[in-house]
Amino acid sequence: MSIATSAGEGAATSSNNLALIASHSHISGLGLDDHLQPREASQGMVGQLQARKALGIVVKMIEQGKIAGRAILIAGPPSTGKTALAMGLSQNLGKDVPFTAITASEIFSKEMSKTESLTQVFRKSIGIRIKEETEVIEGEVVEIQIDRSLTGGHKQGKITIRTTDMETIYELGNKMIDELSKEKIIAGDVISIDKANGKITKLGRSYTRARDYDAMGADTKFVSCPEGELQVRKEVLHTVSLHEIDVINSRQQGFLALFSGDTGEIRSEVRDQINLKVGEWKEEGKAEIIPGVLFIDEVHMLDIECFSFINRLLEDEFSPIVIMATNRGISKTRGTNYKSPHGLPLDLLDRTIIIKTDKYNEDEISKILKIRCDEEEVEINNDALQLLTKIGVETSLRYASNLISVSNLVSKKRRSEIIEIDDIKRSYLLFLDSSRSVSYLQENESNYIDDEGKVKFNEEVDVEMK
Numbered sequence: 001m002s003i004a005t006s007a008g009e010g011a012a013t014s015s016n017n018l019a020l021i022a023s024h025s026h027i028s029g030l031g032l033d034d035h036l037q038p039r040e041a042s043q044g045m046v047g048q049l050q051a052r053k054a055l056g057i058v059v060k061m062i063e064q065g066k067i068a069g070r071a072i073l074i075a076g077p078p079s080t081g082k083t084a085l086a087m088g089l090s091q092n093l094g095k096d097v098p099f100t101a102i103t104a105s106e107i108f109s110k111e112m113s114k115t116e117s118l119t120q121v122f123r124k125s126i127g128i129r130i131k132e133e134t135e136v137i138e139g140e141v142v143e144i145q146i147d148r149s150l151t152g153g154h155k156q157g158k159i160t161i162r163t164t165d166m167e168t169i170y171e172l173g174n175k176m177i178d179e180l181s182k183e184k185i186i187a188g189d190v191i192s193i194d195k196a197n198g199k200i201t202k203l204g205r206s207y208t209r210a211r212d213y214d215a216m217g218a219d220t221k222f223v224s225c226p227e228g229e230l231q232v233r234k235e236v237l238h239t240v241s242l243h244e245i246d247v248i249n250s251r252q253q254g255f256l257a258l259f260s261g262d263t264g265e266i267r268s269e270v271r272d273q274i275n276l277k278v279g280e281w282k283e284e285g286k287a288e289i290i291p292g293v294l295f296i297d298e299v300h301m302l303d304i305e306c307f308s309f310i311n312r313l314l315e316d317e318f319s320p321i322v323i324m325a326t327n328r329g330i331s332k333t334r335g336t337n338y339k340s341p342h343g344l345p346l347d348l349l350d351r352t353i354i355i356k357t358d359k360y361n362e363d364e365i366s367k368i369l370k371i372r373c374d375e376e377e378v379e380i381n382n383d384a385l386q387l388l389t390k391i392g393v394e395t396s397l398r399y400a401s402n403l404i405s406v407s408n409l410v411s412k413k414r415r416s417e418i419i420e421i422d423d424i425k426r427s428y429l430l431f432l433d434s435s436r437s438v439s440y441l442q443e444n445e446s447n448y449i450d451d452e453g454k455v456k457f458n459e460e461v462d463v464e465m466k
Contacts, residue, residue, distance in 0.1 A: 007235065012216050021262070021388045023083075023401075026375040032056045044371060045088055047364035048081050054355045056083055059092050060429040062321060069291075069319035071310075075326055075342050076357030080399040082325040085357070089323070094388075096125040098241055098320070104219030104301035117264050122313050123242040123271075125320035127290035128278060130238045135251070137170075137193040138232060139163045140206045140225045141185060146177055161191075161225045176200075190223050197232075203214050242318060243364070271279045275318060299324035300343030303335035305369070307345050314351065363391040372401050373419075379406045380419040387424045395433040403427045 008115055024044075036056040038049045045052060051074070058072065074082045090099040100121050107117045139161035146157035157172040159180070172180070179200045185191055188209035192201045204223035226451030252268050281287035296302070302310075313319060324344075331343040360368065366389040373380050380388070384407070392400030407423040416423075432440065441448065 004237070019340075024087045025086050026371050027087045027091065029091045030055055030059070030085070032092075035361070036060065041371075043088065043091070044375075045081075045084065046367045046371070047360050048085065048357055051076075051081075051085055051355050052088070055089050056092075058321070059089060062093060062291070062382045063095060069314050069316070069321075070354040071212060071314060071348070073326065073342065073344070073352040073354045074357060075354055077359055078327045080327075080357035080359055083297055084359055085355075086297070086323060086325065090293065090295075093293065096127075096129075096239065097290060098125050099295070100292065100320075101295040101297070102126045102256055103297045104299050104306075105300065107306060108425060112265050114306055118306060118309055118313065119271075120243055120246075120266075121317070122295055122316075126242040126318050127239050127241060127292055127293040128245065129288040129290055130240070130281070131286055131288075132236050132238060133233055134236050135195040135231055136234050137195065137230050138203070138226045139190070139230050140208075141187050141189050141191060142167065143187055144180065145187070146172070161230060163228060163230055165228055166230060168230055185451045190225065194236075199444050203301050205423065237351075241292075242278070244269055245278075249274060278318075289318065294320045295324050296324045298326065300326045300328045300331065301334070304345060305335060307333070307348050309350070311348055316438040333334065360397060361413070362389060362393050365389050365397055366395065367403070369400060372404055376408070377403060378404055379417055380404075380407075380421060381421075383421045384419050384424050387421055391424070391428060391433075395435060397429065399433045406431060 002420055017243055026044040028044035029041050029045070030052050031045035033039060033050065036053060038044070038045075038052040038056070040049075055261050058227050074085060075083055086101065090101070093099060102121055107114050140163070141205050142160040142162050144157065144159050146155060148155050153380045155174050155177045158169050159176075160167065160169050162168075164342055175198055179198060183191075183200050183202050185200065185202060188206050190206050192205045193199070194201075204221040209226065246266050250264075250270055278287060278289070282289060310322065314322065326342045326344070328343040330339050330341060332338070332346050333340050333343055336345075341349060344352075366385065367393060369388055370380075370385060373385075388403060388407075391403065403424065404419075406427040407419045410423045410426050411417070414423075
């Protein structure tokens, strides 16, 4: 992982926009058009047209709430973009749809049972949109007067807010003054104040202040001054996950567990009561259930107990869409002695719809590597990119991607800002790929400790390690 000053492809470089560059940070969607047809290269996605089209249909079904409690398996060889497809799916769904991504091995590394870990990630992937009516004050700020005591303790003041029809002066206390300072509210801003909790939201700048050049920046949003009454009733939507409701209602942990991350085991009775209450809210129209997505990478690492439990959870009333990814062919299901396709038991495999991914061709690998160079803000000439593409075809896309940052450092060492063919060659010689590493091991097998614990230091000395 490296750090660059770019927020994405084509973004302007700025020292204020530090962004972490990870394996899939260049992915911003599935790269589909309005008719769900995949573009050849778009939103960081390249190739895998059939898989992207299939996931586009899945996105539409999720948005319409027609696919909850289903299982989807993305299966394909290593380095074919399975995780990238899941990341693109999450970007397409937007912030309103819960998306939880885990690796199967995480289930075994927590201080709780496997079934509890699976239950928690399932319920993290179910959103509850709660509707609530609240009174708000909306208007344009005319004037703010704040009087501070000489000792710096108690503060008081007044704020004048107007609409097109009326104008009112409100008294301010310490909390409200701090909120105004925090949001940097000045005269001419259009604000909204929630009467229940005192939260202040800046809606934008009034059109009447459009000529105040000193008081606005390039990203200033202009809005009209509100009409009618200052105090209005509004419907506010809050979206939380079922797991968050579980944690808050767990007597053992309480809401502080949300911040500490240590939720512990939650009793089934608590969950049953919450399910009942959420069902009532749904019937009364107070809440809406949003089935989200649970992505399980390297799903073949789960054992037969986990697969059996997933089977049951998929039949639950509150169940998300489960998307799994694996690179296994015919292999053993963990915890059993029999083999099955992709390492999944046949009863779970029968529930899934399978999306396959294919190996990238040379042209696609070249495009992906160029996108990665742009993401890492690295300049590379055409000859070096062609060599890197050839390496990617003969070894793996991941190995070629790793050589980008290495070659960049090699080029900087010779005081160049552009990666050239010699930089790629030097990096290739310095760092082995898996196939060359295997060849080296086979040639020098006698120098390594074998399965029986024996190692040969030279022709005369044969030592057994115990």
